[in-house]
Amino acid sequence: MSDGALNPSAELPRARRAAVGRSLGGAVRKRIGANASLTLGCVIFGTMLLIAALASVIAPFNPDTQDIPHALTAPGVEGHLLGTDQLGRDVLSRLLYGARIDIFIACGSVLFPFAIGLIVGMLAGYRGGWVDSVLVGIIDIVFAFPALVLLVALVFVLGPGIGTIVIAITLTDWVSYAQLSRTSSRREGTQEYILAARTGGIPTRRILFRHVLPNIIVQPIVLATSDALLIIIAITTLGFLGLGVPPPAPDWGTMISEAQPYLNVQWWLAVAPGVAIIITGLGLSLIGDGLAAKLDVR
Amino acid sequence: MSEPLLQAKDLCVHFGGGRTMTGRRKQPFAALKGIDFEINAGEAFAIVGESGAGKSTAARCVIGLQRPTRGELLFAGEPLPFRRDRVQRQAIQMVFQDPYSSLSPRMTIGTALDELLRVNKICDSRAAARKRSVELLEMVGMPESALDRRPRAFSGGQRQRIGIARALALEPTLLVADEPVSALDVSIQASVLALLKGLQRELGLSMLFISHDLAVVRQLCDRVAVMWDGEIIETGPVEEVLSNPRQEFTKNLLAASTDLPPLEMVVDPAAPAAPAEPTAPAGRADPPEPTAPADPTAERS
Numbered sequence: 131m132s133d134g135a136l137n138p139s140a141e142l143p144r145a146r147r148a149a150v151g152r153s154l155g156g157a158v159r160k161r162i163g164a165n166a167s168l169t170l171g172c173v174i175f176g177t178m179l180l181i182a183a184l185a186s187v188i189a190p191f192n193p194d195t196q197d198i199p200h201a202l203t204a205p206g207v208e209g210h211l212l213g214t215d216q217l218g219r220d221v222l223s224r225l226l227y228g229a230r231i232d233i234f235i236a237c238g239s240v241l242f243p244f245a246i247g248l249i250v251g252m253l254a255g256y257r258g259g260w261v262d263s264v265l266v267g268i269i270d271i272v273f274a275f276p277a278l279v280l281l282v283a284l285v286f287v288l289g290p291g292i293g294t295i296v297i298a299i300t301l302t303d304w305v306s307y308a309q310l311s312r313t314s315s316r317r318e319g320t321q322e323y324i325l326a327a328r329t330g331g332i333p334t335r336r337i338l339f340r341h342v343l344p345n346i347i348v349q350p351i352v353l354a355t356s357d358a359l360l361i362i363i364a365i366t367t368l369g370f371l372g373l374g375v376p377p378p379a380p381d382w383g384t385m386i387s388e389a390q391p392y393l394n395v396q397w398w399l400a401v402a403p404g405v406a407i408i409i410t411g412l413g414l415s416l417i418g419d420g421l422a423a424k425l426d427v428r
Numbered sequence: 429m430s431e432p433l434l435q436a437k438d439l440c441v442h443f444g445g446g447r448t449m450t451g452r453r454k455q456p457f458a459a460l461k462g463i464d465f466e467i468n469a470g471e472a473f474a475i476v477g478e479s480g481a482g483k484s485t486a487a488r489c490v491i492g493l494q495r496p497t498r499g500e501l502l503f504a505g506e507p508l509p510f511r512r513d514r515v516q517r518q519a520i521q522m523v524f525q526d527p528y529s530s531l532s533p534r535m536t537i538g539t540a541l542d543e544l545l546r547v548n549k550i551c552d553s554r555a556a557a558r559k560r561s562v563e564l565l566e567m568v569g570m571p572e573s574a575l576d577r578r579p580r581a582f583s584g585g586q587r588q589r590i591g592i593a594r595a596l597a598l599e600p601t602l603l604v605a606d607e608p609v610s611a612l613d614v615s616i617q618a619s620v621l622a623l624l625k626g627l628q629r630e631l632g633l634s635m636l637f638i639s640h641d642l643a644v645v646r647q648l649c650d651r652v653a654v655m656w657d658g659e660i661i662e663t664g665p666v667e668e669v670l671s672n673p674r675q676e677f678t679k680n681l682l683a684a685s686t687d688l689p690p691l692e693m694v695v696d697p698a699a700p701a702a703p704a705e706p707t708a709p710a711g712r713a714d715p716p717e718p719t720a721p722a723d724p725t726a727e728r729s
Binding site: 321322323325326327328329330331332333336340341344345 | 491518521531534544591
């Protein structure tokens with residue numbers, strides 16, 4: 131599952147975009163709809179960022195303070211609004227601090243692969259020839275490895291930690307962006323406006339960043355917004371193997387896996403971080419949809 | 429007679445040569461099988477032929493988008509390599525076939541022209557580039573307000589006028605036009621062709637005109653080369669070749685072409701509508717070019 135999570139199909143965001151386009155009839159409604167999803171997405175994700183930034187202010191307890199006698203209390207007891215976990219730590223506080231770590235990792239793990247993949251893909255697709263062959267070879271090799279195995283190996287080598295996770299995900303995840311942008315750059319590269327820029331003597335780097343990039347960037351952006359969520363889930367998998375965010379730092383994925391034994395009795399331990407992931411994901415998806423519609427000005 | 433502006437000598441282009449993964453030689457496809465032609469200064473030279481004859485490949489060699497496998501090009505007596513210096517590149521500019529894809533969709537017309545003028549150091553400031561852009565648009569009959577709009581705001585004919593302005597921005601001496609009106613509505617073709625012809629005369633440009641439409645060539649060009657299967661099979665002054673074709677193929681091509689009335693008649697708004705192809709339904713009048721921007725959302729459905 132995590133294998134797929136790290137290499138989401140490129141078709142996914144496109145299919146979703148198409149579905150949104152079809153479900154809303156008429157130009158006016160489309161426009162409002164696009165802006166509405168962007169606005170709503172920004173509000174949701176903005177709230178998440180705010181929570182992450184203010185975690186130390188709004189959290190009622192220290193997220194790392196253990197209190198074994200009061201482990202696994204029900205929500206609402208003794209001021210623990212969401213109860214406590216198996217070590218007696220306040221779940222709400224851990225949830226709020228977890229936003230900080232998870233959103234930081236997700237943003238870093240999206241930004242770097244996004245930038246690297248986009249540039250590599252553009253270069254391969256636009257230049258073609260041996261440059262393309264070499265870069266596609268590298269992309270295929272990375273793709274051929276099960277992403278999780280590569281991730282685990284990298285984390286082992288580099289030692290667990292937040293920075294390690296970002297680096298490891300970057301090294302495995304850039305290929306999705308590279309492949310996506312290579313295909314569209316290849317298509318754009320034969321368009322007459324690119325030929326016109328070439329005959330007009332515009333330097334290659336300028337053609338890539340000013341002419342090709344604005345016309346291919348929508349799909350990678352949409353991919354990035356769904357990717358961010360999948361990365362949070364991937365961190366869970368790493369946490370399960372003991373390679374995730376090092377304890378006691380709170381993160382949603384680890385919280386879910388730690389709550390697994392108590393699912394029958396204390397289900398909220400797993401559900402609370404689950405809901406946090408869903409809400410974040412919803413916000414990111416809405417931003418992705420909204421941006422896709424807004425940027426598509428052709 | 430003085431030296432021709434452009435000379436092509438034994439120009440060959442092969443596609444898809446090389447070897448397969450098992451090391452076998454792939455059979456290359458010969459798009460141009462050694463063609464020779466020359467274009468004189470101030471002359472409009474046409475290459476006609478069916479699709480797949482190699483006309484566009486020849487044009488792409490001249491403009492520098494296609495590297496010839498063999499043969500050479502001479503421009504004003506100097507060798508014209510595939511990798512050109514700035515002066516040579518600017519001297520030959522192109523009007524593209526499809527006005528719907530030849531303008532950068534996310535750039536305003538002003539930004540695109542500004543980039544072109546300043547990268548090529550024709551203008552050294554934004555203000556100078558804007559002034560020059562307005563002049564260029566004026567030459568092709570477009571208003572200054574077009575500068576702040578994106579291509580989607582314009583009709584095909586308007587876009588092609590902008591495409592012509594862009595080609596003229598670098599002050600070329602040879603203009604390559606690859607089927608410049610074939611993507612346009614029949615009713616607009618004549619006005620764009622008239623514009624091209626007018627500019628060519630006015631600026632003293634040479635022109636390489638690629639077309640499959642002999643009636644258009646007759647109106648616009650001085651000399652013509654007929655291509656078939658990667659070779660030039662007949663060449664000469666337009667009147668001579670078109671009224672007295674020596675090759676069987678040219679005769680067939682002539683017989684297949686529609687007979688349009690002279691350009692002046694088509695352009696004259698008072699004249700009755702030009703007789704279209706006999707198969708077209710009678711009385712079908714194409715709408716004039718819209719002056720207002722078309723509803724951008726109408727194209728997406």
